Amino acid sequence: MKYSLATLCAVLTAPAVTAFVVPRATTVITSLQATTIVPERVAPDAGYMPEWEDRPGLLPEEFMKSDMNKPDLSGMWECPLTRWNTENIDIVQAQKEAAKVPHCPLEIRASDADNQAGAAYFANNKEQIRSDLLKHGAIWLRGFDLMKSVSGFREMHEALGLDPCLDPLHSSGLRKFASERDALYEEVNKPSLRQHYIGLHCESTTKRTAAYAAFVCFQKATEGGGRFLVADGAAILAELDTKLLEKLYERQIRISVSNLDLPPALPGFVKEGFKSVVDAAVAPKFDMDLEMIYEADGKPGRLQAVETAESPINRHPVTGLPVWFNNAHNHARKLRDRRPCGVPEVGMTEVFYADTMEPLSLEDCQEIKRASEKHITALSMEPGDVLLVDNYRALHGRDVFQGDRFHAVSWFTWDSNPEWRGDEKRMVEKNGLNKAINKMMDWLPKDFESNQS
Numbered sequence: 016m017k018y019s020l021a022t023l024c025a026v027l028t029a030p031a032v033t034a035f036v037v038p039r040a041t042t043v044i045t046s047l048q049a050t051t052i053v054p055e056r057v058a059p060d061a062g063y064m065p066e067w068e069d070r071p072g073l074l075p076e077e078f079m080k081s082d083m084n085k086p087d088l089s090g091m092w093e094c095p096l097t098r099w100n101t102e103n104i105d106i107v108q109a110q111k112e113a114a115k116v117p118h119c120p121l122e123i124r125a126s127d128a129d130n131q132a133g134a135a136y137f138a139n140n141k142e143q144i145r146s147d148l149l150k151h152g153a154i155w156l157r158g159f160d161l162m163k164s165v166s167g168f169r170e171m172h173e174a175l176g177l178d179p180c181l182d183p184l185h186s187s188g189l190r191k192f193a194s195e196r197d198a199l200y201e202e203v204n205k206p207s208l209r210q211h212y213i214g215l216h217c218e219s220t221t222k223r224t225a226a227y228a229a230f231v232c233f234q235k236a237t238e239g240g241g242r243f244l245v246a247d248g249a250a251i252l253a254e255l256d257t258k259l260l261e262k263l264y265e266r267q268i269r270i271s272v273s274n275l276d277l278p279p280a281l282p283g284f285v286k287e288g289f290k291s292v293v294d295a296a297v298a299p300k301f302d303m304d305l306e307m308i309y310e311a312d313g314k315p316g317r318l319q320a321v322e323t324a325e326s327p328i329n330r331h332p333v334t335g336l337p338v339w340f341n342n343a344h345n346h347a348r349k350l351r352d353r354r355p356c357g358v359p360e361v362g363m364t365e366v367f368y369a370d371t372m373e374p375l376s377l378e379d380c381q382e383i384k385r386a387s388e389k390h391i392t393a394l395s396m397e398p399g400d401v402l403l404v405d406n407y408r409a410l411h412g413r414d415v416f417q418g419d420r421f422h423a424v425s426w427f428t429w430d431s432n433p434e435w436r437g438d439e440k441r442m443v444e445k446n447g448l449n450k451a452i453n454k455m456m457d458w459l460p461k462d463f464e465s466n467q468s
């Protein structure tokens with residue numbers, strides 16, 4: 016998702032700029048904050064937290080095996096363009112409609128017979144599973160032996176007829192594959208971000224959005240935590256204060272994905288020159304529509320990369336159901352500053368009212384937090400468990416964890432609406448840049464790594 020721009024900005028501008036980056040919001044009181052109290056960090060809530068079951072998994076050398084008899088999927092589809100359908104939404108009516116949807120996620124637990132059937136279970140139940148995914152927004156597949164390995168996970172989504180695509184921010188080069196030939200990305204398992212809570216988001220930018228996702232657990236966190244979070248965008252819409260929804264829908268939102276802090280005393284022409292360099296050299300690599308804006312959040316010398324205005328509510332491309340479709344719960348600064356957050360200042364995000372470019376008020380953030388967290392299921396995913404997600408309906412995130420954890424994800428494009436998929440496929444031969452950047456990332460301090468699943 017959206018922190019990667021910050022990462023690459025840091026790479027391309029270091030050390031000149033990073034020397035001035037404020038290290039952590041909690042430890043620094045600037046002149047602007049001098050009269051305010053640094054907020055306490057509290058672990059976010061969840062409406063439902065199922066128990067762990069301690070089911071065994073495979074060893075890494077076993078679960079990482081790819082089936083070499085299957086074709087290489089590296090030349091997969093590009094992530095499709097975001098399908099916005101936001102005109103003339105009657106908020107009160109939309110909330111009524113959204114309140115009627117069935118619970119998300121649906122749970123499907125494997126029986127012994129299902130496990131005996133292996134991939135055939137998914138081939139035989141494909142229509143039902145695909146229709147349930149549309150109805151519920153997400154399906155938690157529990158206790159399936161098949162998906163305990165990379166090869167079995169691929170058999171599962173192939174049996175369901177899902178068609179892999181790139182991550183919306185793949186072009187940044189900062190998305191790491193768990194198994195490239197199986198179109199499988201790593202989730203955020205890295206030790207430096209164990210204590211970073213990833214709030215609710217869709218895998219989406221204003222420009223590109225994956226249609227579906229399948230998140231898989233190969234190894235749960237060895238020393239606790241690491242629950243995967245899912246919440247229904249329809250349920251959140253139904254829950255939220257109507258006046259707040261009307262306000263946000265009318266004013267729209269803009270999301271800043273990066274903070275680059277320059278010394279405020281720099282001459283204007285230097286600052287403008289720097290902005291032009293970032294604009295021309297860095298932003299295009301992210302395949303997002305970004306505007307570079309100085310001091311939008313009031314911090315002197317701060318350059319922010321801000322996405323174009325978007326509606327916080329969008330109609331689902333297939334069902335037409337209006338849902339809460341935005342990343343405010345993850346990205347709003349006032350929420351991040353009040354929960355475990357392990358990214359450096361350069362990777363901090365913000366959400367603005369689009370018309371005035373003021374950051375969302377604390378009151379509005381707290382209502383978004385209340386309504387969102389009431390509908391979070393904090394999944395206790397065990398090895399082999401998969402969460403299928405309709406990315407235009409349900410939002411996802413990840414709680415903090417201790418020890419080692421290995422979860423992975425595949426993204427999918429539109430398989431039954433080829434006109435929505437576009438005709439772009441990944442240019443594997445152009446991947447040299449991505450590989451070079453990935454390699455460079457390995458040499459950087461861990462703080463500079465992407466922090467999103």
Ligand SMILES: [Fe+2]
Nearest residue numbers: 016218467468
């Ligand atoms: Fe994600």
